[in-house]
Amino acid sequence: MSYVKPSDLAVRMIDAGAQKSFMSTRDTMIRAYMGGAILGLAAAFAITITAQTGSALVxxxxxxxxxxxxxxxGFDLLTGVFTLVPLALLDKRRGVTVKSMFRNWGLVFLGNxxxxFTVAVLMAIYYTTGFATxxxxxxxxxxxxxHGRTVGYAEYGAAGMLTLFVRAILCNWMVSTGVVxxxxxxxVSGKVIGMWLPIMLFFYMGFEHSIVNMFLFPVALLMGGDFTVLDYLIWNEIPTVLGNLIGGLTFVGLTIYITHRRTRPSRELPTKEEKVQTASL
Structure with missing residues (x-):
């Protein structure tokens, strides 16, 4: 498997961020729509396996x-563009602006x-035999x-909100690691292995992913879940989006950018004379 060294990886991340910033509205929406839909189906698949086997690990x-x-x-998730697009802005890529960054984020959020939500509607029909059972x-x-990941957090007040926020930060630390x-x-094999490991970790640990939650909570509400849309927004989606932004950008995007793109000069090795002087002190 070919391996891309970290300094070249940093450039690839910046290039990807710039390309996404310039992408047309149509293409951004289509790619985000399909990203959200496929991830929703994957969540439905994983939860079906967990419910039927009793094994969350599987x-x-x-x-x-x-x-x-x-x-x-080549589809997109909000959690990925949170990490990549700001790097093109930091690197002062021509034409990349704060406005274009927020435009990309807004379109990807809507598309996701x-x-x-499309998958949530389809799966709600599937789980209830067309809402007949x-x-x-x-x-x-x-x-x-x-219920547990909205009202369950609300029961603990500020401590619940903090826990939700931390889970969201940890989530996109892992998800953005998968993107990178x-x-x-x-x-293809190298890409698959690289993506698989951190994504498995985030899902098993129960971290909060804003796009997965765009499927989980609407489908539960459509089937009569014991919480409200306001519960979902305040006690999950909004804090999760903010935590995902901080986790991906801080622990993945900025760390790689700072140390592999804006690398500081290495320390020089001491000469023999300097070693002798140091030893004599």
Whole structure:
């Protein structure tokens, strides 16, 4: 498998961020829509496995299939552009502005939501036989997740909000690592391995991913989940988006940019004379 060294990886990340900033509205929306939809299907797949086998580990091990497929097909997630596009701005790429960055983020957010919500509607129909029967075991599991990760946080007040926010930060630390790992190799197998590991970790640990949640909570609400749209927005989606931004940009984008793109000069090795002087002190 070919390997891209970190200094070249940093350039690839900046190039990707600039390209996404310049992308047309149509293409940005299509790619974001499909990214949200495929990730929603992957979440449905993983939760189905978990509910039917009783093993959260098996579900987490197989969830990355959706993430891998959507990135191999060139689709986008908000969590990825949170990390990449600001680097093109920091690197002062020609034409990249704060306005173009927020434009990209806004379009990707909307596209991801529409894609994930489409899958939520389709899966709600599937879980309830066209809303003619109560939800099946997977539908019930989804409603429990929706309740636990909104009202469940709210029960603890500020401590619950802090926990939600930290889970969101940790989530995009791992998800953005997966996005960047896809650029570490030029082979399909290398990209798949690089993406699979951090995405499996985030899903098994129950971290909060804003795009996955765009599927999980709407589908639960459509089936009669015991929480409200306002609960979802205040006690999950909004804090999760903010935490995802901080986690991906701080722990992945900026760290790689600072140390591999804006590398400081290395310290010089001491000469023999300097070593002798130091030893005699």
């Amino acid at each position: 579900g987490a091990m197989l969830f990355p299939v959706g993430f891998v497929l959507l990135y191999l097909m 939501f529409l894609g994930a 109560p939800p099946d075991e997977v539908g019930v599991a989804l409603m429990e997740i929706g 790992a896809a650029m570490m190799s030029d082979s």
